[in-house]
Amino acid sequence: MRIRNLQAVFKDLDTDDIEADESQNEEASAELIQVLDDRSLSLIIRDAKNDGRKALTILRNHYRPTGKPRVITPYTQLTSLVKSKQESITDYIIRAETAASCLRDARELISCSLR
Template sequence: MWEIKFLAHLRLQKLTLDESEDRTSAEFSAKNADILAEIIQVLDDKSLQLIMRDVVNDGNKALEILRDHYRGTGKPRIISLYMELTSLKMRGKECVTDYFLRTEAASTSLKSAGETISDSPLIAMVLKGLPEEFIPFNTVVMQKDSLCYGVMKKA
């Protein structure tokens, strides 16, 4: 999601780089440096540390490094994403919609990392994280013969 938001921000700043642009031109280099400056303004310390050694006025390279890191398909990243998904719990005053959005974000991250998670385990993880007042909802959901995640979240 960060990438989509940031690319939209760059577009509003008229800082998009076209693949057909001459990469040796001064205009391309200046735009690329401006992109890096915009990236640096919004990064947290960890993300900044990921790119600061490897990029010098190269916003495109910084975006590639960040993309590779956050879409990581290595075993540690995948395990971390599964741990996040399996430990989800609905927070005290959190609304159901926000809880489902957090679930979808974790699930989407796993899909981006190349992992496929079917609806049944996803539904089980969601139900496990709901507080006691949702026991009747859990009971109804578990009695359904055929249920997909998309239908459950609308229930």
């Protein structure tokens, strides 16, 4: 999108302040469709035809890990985290941060105590 100077179309999707005009939105949709797999394309083809902003919003909502099955794995990883003897402290912290960021992306509450 940057090469075609269309990044303004997707800027601040969550706000109503839209800088891009409709022709750019349609062009962004055409560019997006070219790189999608069949499953992603089927998600957007009916509801977001020629609407790049809406297409990206649909894809974000579908692939964002918010369902319980998608949350259980990082939660389990975080709660059963154990540093191995040959693992560096940096690698251990990175594993913890990765699991925690997955939970934050899923809008799950992470508390200090796991009671």
